[in-house]
Amino acid sequence: MRHEYFIPCAPGVERTLFKEVKALKLPRAEQQVGGVRFVGETQHAWQANLELRTAVRVLQRLARFSCRTDDQLYTEARAIDWSPYLDPDGTFFVDAQVRDSTLTHSQFVAQRTKDAIADWFLKSTHRRPSVSKDDADLRVHVHLSADRATISVDTSGESLHKRGWRRYQGFAPLGECLAAAMTLEADWDRRAPIVDPFCGSGTLLIEAALLAADVAPGLFRKFGFERWPNHKADPYTKFFEQTAARMRWPSKLRLHARDFEAQHIEGLHSNFSALAELPASGAPTAEQLDRTLIAETGNALDFPWQEGWGALILSNLPYGIRIGDSAEVKDLHCEFGRALRMQCKGYSLALLLGDKQLAHSLGLKEWASRELRNGALRCQFVSTRLA
Numbered sequence: 001m002r003h004e005y006f007i008p009c010a011p012g013v014e015r016t017l018f019k020e021v022k023a024l025k026l027p028r029a030e031q032q033v034g035g036v037r038f039v040g041e042t043q044h045a046w047q048a049n050l051e052l053r054t055a056v057r058v059l060q061r062l063a064r065f066s067c068r069t070d071d072q073l074y075t076e077a078r079a080i081d082w083s084p085y086l087d088p089d090g091t092f093f094v095d096a097q098v099r100d101s102t103l104t105h106s107q108f109v110a111q112r113t114k115d116a117i118a119d120w121f122l123k124s125t126h127r128r129p130s131v132s133k134d135d136a137d138l139r140v141h142v143h144l145s146a147d148r149a150t151i152s153v154d155t156s157g158e159s160l161h162k163r164g165w166r167r168y169q170g171f172a173p174l175g176e177c178l179a180a181a182m183t184l185e186a187d188w189d190r191r192a193p194i195v196d197p198f199c200g201s202g203t204l205l206i207e208a209a210l211l212a213a214d215v216a217p218g219l220f221r222k223f224g225f226e227r228w229p230n231h232k233a234d235p236y237t238k239f240f241e242q243t244a245a246r247m248r249w250p251s252k253l254r255l256h257a258r259d260f261e262a263q264h265i266e267g268l269h270s271n272f273s274a275l276a277e278l279p280a281s282g283a284p285t286a287e288q289l290d291r292t293l294i295a296e297t298g299n300a301l302d303f304p305w306q307e308g309w310g311a312l313i314l315s316n317l318p319y320g321i322r323i324g325d326s327a328e329v330k331d332l333h334c335e336f337g338r339a340l341r342m343q344c345k346g347y348s349l350a351l352l353l354g355d356k357q358l359a360h361s362l363g364l365k366e367w368a369s370r371e372l373r374n375g376a377l378r379c380q381f382v383s384t385r386l387a
Contacts, residue, residue, distance in 0.1 A: 004061040005045060006152065008035040009054050009177065012372040012381075016181045017054045024051055045155045045225065046236055050218035050243050053180035053207070055160050059141055059152035067149035068102045070112045073142075077116035077151055084230035085153050088125040091132035092117065096142040103144060113142050113151070137227045157224030164220025165274040168267025170201035174316045174352070178374055179207040180217070186312055186350035187385060191253065193311040197300035197336075199257035202268035204314050209275065209292065212250045216243050219278055244280035249288055256311075257295035258303055265295050301335055305343040312348045313340070319354030319377065329354070330361050337362030344386050353380045 009017045011034070018031040021038060024047055028039040035055075038044065048058045065076045086092055094117070096110040103109055117140065118128045129137075139154035161176045182204065188194070190212040196204050210217055219240075225231055259265055272293050276286055284292070317336070318329050333353075340349070341363060349367070352374065353359050359369060359382050367384035 002039055002041055003045070004037065004039050005048070005155075006032075006035055006037050006059045006061060006150075007048060007052065007055045007057070008059070009056055010175070010181075010373050012370060013054050013177070013181045016184055017052065020052050020054060020184070021048075024048070042225075042232070043235075043239060046223075046239055047243075049156055049160065049223050049225070050240070051216045052160070053184065053211070053217050054177050056177060057154055057156040057160055060155050061150055061152045063149075063151045065149055066147060067144060068147050070103060070108065073103070073109065073144075073149060074112050074116045076149070077113045077142075078120050080120070080151065082117055082120055083124070085228050086117075086121075086129055086138040087229055088121045088127035088129055090129045090137040090227075091135075092129050092138040092140060093131060093133050093136040094140045094142060096144065098144045099146075101144045101147045109142055109144055113140065139224060153224075155223060155225045157222065157227070160218070162221065163217050165206065165271060166201070167270045167274055168201050170264055170267055171261075173201045174203045174374060176203055176207060176217070178352075178372060179203040179316075180211070181372070182316075182350050182352060182381060183208045183211055183314065185381065186314055186383060187348040188312045188314075188350075191250065192348075193254045193256060193309060195256040195258075195303065195305075195311050195313050196315045197258045197303045197313070198315045198317055199259045199268055199295065200264050200316070202257060202264075202271050202295075204316065205255045205257055205268070205293070206271060206275070208314065209253065209255060209272075212253050213248060213282075213284075214246050215275075215278065215280075216246075219244055219247075219280065220274075244278070245282070247278065247280045247282040249282060249284040249292075251288065251291075253292055255293050256303075257293065258298050258300055260297070260299060262297045265297050268295050269293070301332075301339060303339075305339070305347075307343070308346065310346050310348075311344075312350060313344065314350045316352040316374075317354075317358070319358075319379070330358065333358050333361035334363065337364065340364075340386060347386045348383070349386065350381070350383045353382055356380050 021029045026038040094110040096106040098106045122128045141152045143150045
């Protein structure tokens, strides 16, 4: 049976997500504002959750309708058959987003939807599920825009940026989905060395390693659909194992990391070591991981660049908002850009910067840029090849 799905992503990442969706051959895919829509079967939802690197979650749409009153919302929500997604003794949570509509309060919209779901179970089973914000068996999303409502169930459960490998958080860490987007958009053949001289907790390097090894980012975690009454556990286990079996650790890949904070380097090693726990026969050993990652404490400006290396410099530079003084950050970009121009001919760059002015501070001759969001912060993703 086919269903309509919507895959939201961070602002500015829609194009990258659409490329991923097309590469997976998810059927009837369409890029939209805020994400990608497709129409497919249950196995396609499994695949999207397991393999998409830039997706925030995978929503299965159940109903779309005109909605000007809370009674309309209640009636339509109660008309849905909820039995495939939730047991009457289970737990659920409703999240609502509202804009440009007659109904203006998201909490009220969520509450009326909760009432409808609970009443449906009470009438159908004489039992009613409980509401739980944390670790709910089912998460329901209501999107109300211009008096049009969409009710969806979240096949993912927790946000897909929660890969399951992170042991160390660090200061203002880069999100996994954004790191994956940067890596996918970089000029990189998945074999050349990568250098991150401002590595923090190592999100960019770990996402790059997963990409190079063809590791589906969802292999570390569980998903919301696994708790649904209609979940087919045996076919999913087979599908999961087939996906995991593709993994091949790239023995020649080298990832170079540097950070001024010793605790970041220690945290990076802790995060990177989690890759050895992948549930796959091709998971890297601790020895392979040690050969791949070369990490040290130090100043990014003193990194020993090698002539003719042809590496990718993949990094999230300080913005001067969360970390660092703005004047110091500008000076840092000027000095860093000078080092790149003098020592890194033939290298590729893929950098996340606080704004376009900081891109100019690097002193590059030409570059491509696009706006991305790192949480609530507007940033510039800058890419080029140093001539």
